Amino acid sequence: MSVVVGYIPNEYGEAALTEALAEAVRRGTGVVVVNTTKGDSLVDKKYLGDEARSGLEQRLSAAPVDVELRQSVGADPADEILNVAREVGADALVIGIRHRSQVGKMLMGSVAMRLLMEAPCPVVAVKP
């Protein structure tokens, strides 16, 4: 039993991570941090490189709860987060959300939308 959080290295991911740690303390469980990429572009700023990963791990080692960092390449981000949530039997899922313009809603598929609709557990949506 744990809190799953979808993490990307920017303000939305940070907000979600902070909230996830607080949520885990409230529930008395651990946190599973999921960082994932489709891996179809040469550079993906949402995916942690080696350096960024060890930096995050160091920061998380100071957290008051157990934290596990999972990274994956290849699957659709929403699918991957849902898989992890089901696998660990998540108590809650924490995600960062942001405002999208009308055009943006038409052009881009929303990971947040799919997670809200399909998650097997309560979803906490945070804004930075």
Next chain:
Amino acid sequence: MDTLNLLLDGMANALTPENLAFAAIGVLLGTFVGVLPGIGPAMAVALLLPITYGLEPTQSFILFAGIYYGGMYGGSTTSILLNTPGESASVMTAIEGNKMAKKGRAAQALATAAIGSFVAGTIGTLLVAFLTPWLAEIAVEIGAASYFAIMLLSLVLVTAVLGSSKLRGFIGLFIGLTIGLVGLDLSTGQARLTGGILQLADGVDIVVVAVGIFAIGEALWIAAHLRRQPIDVIPVGRPFMSRDDWARSWKPWLRGTALGFPFGALPAGGAETPTFLSYVLERRLSRKKEEFGHGAIEGVAGPEAANNASAAGMFVPLLALGLPVTATAAVLLAAMRTYGIVPGPTLMTDQPELVWTLLASLLIGNTLLLVINLPLAPMWAKLLQIPRPQLYAGILFFASLGAYAVNQSAFDVALLLVFGAVGFAVRRFGIPILPLILGVIIGPLMETKMREALDLSNGDISGLFNEPLAIAIYVLLAIILIAPPVIQRVRGAPLVPRELDEQETRR
């Protein structure tokens, strides 16, 4: 002085707003394709061949020349920021450039690469302008037998000297030569290798071959290796250099230019050898040897200048002899033929306006590259975030459109897929693409010259050896083929460095 006047005339032609716009589009497009690994200027020019049906020859060559130089420039950006060379000539830049970037000197590495490219490109283009008329004058005297020998030399050099595996090189060459044979025999009109298919009687259009091998082959290859761990990109600001960087860069720029130009101008193919030699030379001459391997600016400045100088040198054999030595030159030659322009020694006298405007636009394109691209470096780095499925969908669209546009026939699109499969196969088996594409283009030219020589001698084989120049070239050829294995045995080390070989297969 004559040359200078002609060049100034060309400059006046190239400086019309319209032509200037084509040069700008060319360099931007070239940088775009150069930055993205796997998509080079050769592919870009091949994809754009059909678009130029509506353009004047001069304008389309200005566009293509811009793409060519832009591609060289873009390749170095990727090398430095990603340690993934955008094209094979940037391998050496990646070694020191990426180390510099990791130490937080990405801006300086990009600046020395860009300014070095500009210096080398400008000197190189001027050398082309002065050497080509002279060489073309001599070349008019060359007979068919010697022409045949020169083409044979350039094919063998490209195939045997570059790359680790001569066998793979020759497999590529023979695939190319075979494709070039398809169609009606020149003098007897017999159908060769057509398999009874009527549409093949006219031969295979070079656009279809080039687009199939470069674009479809690469798209299939990427599709087969789509999901990959993203690479860390190094953030970069606006490139600039300190006084010390300038002091350390200008000599390697000039030395790189001096090394690169002759290699580009000789039919030895490609910028790989001079960039490697320049790197070795700079390391040997440097007073700060310990910095090499840890981000020495000389190791970026030299190879990058050599790269661009050899890119410029390529125009000498192309314009004076009609002989392409790189993949991009091969596609440029195909473009000339679609306009009905006969490449060869007479080009300078038949199409003086085209040639001189082209050379002038090279100078302009080079300057534009520096002015437009230096401030845009951070933006180019962003291109690497484009998801590949979208990118290659666009490439496939243009590829199919281009193949169809050649003759407005669906048969060509089917043929495109066949060559796409060939392109995928040669990537899969590590067969270099350069010999293949040169085989397709030079093969028929070589056959024409051989037939000419043999007709003159009434079919007697001695017709191929009756010129002193031809005999000298055959002797040279024998030395080139025999010397490397001997030297290798004596020295116990391969002449071509490993890094180059690995790149060879990905081109």
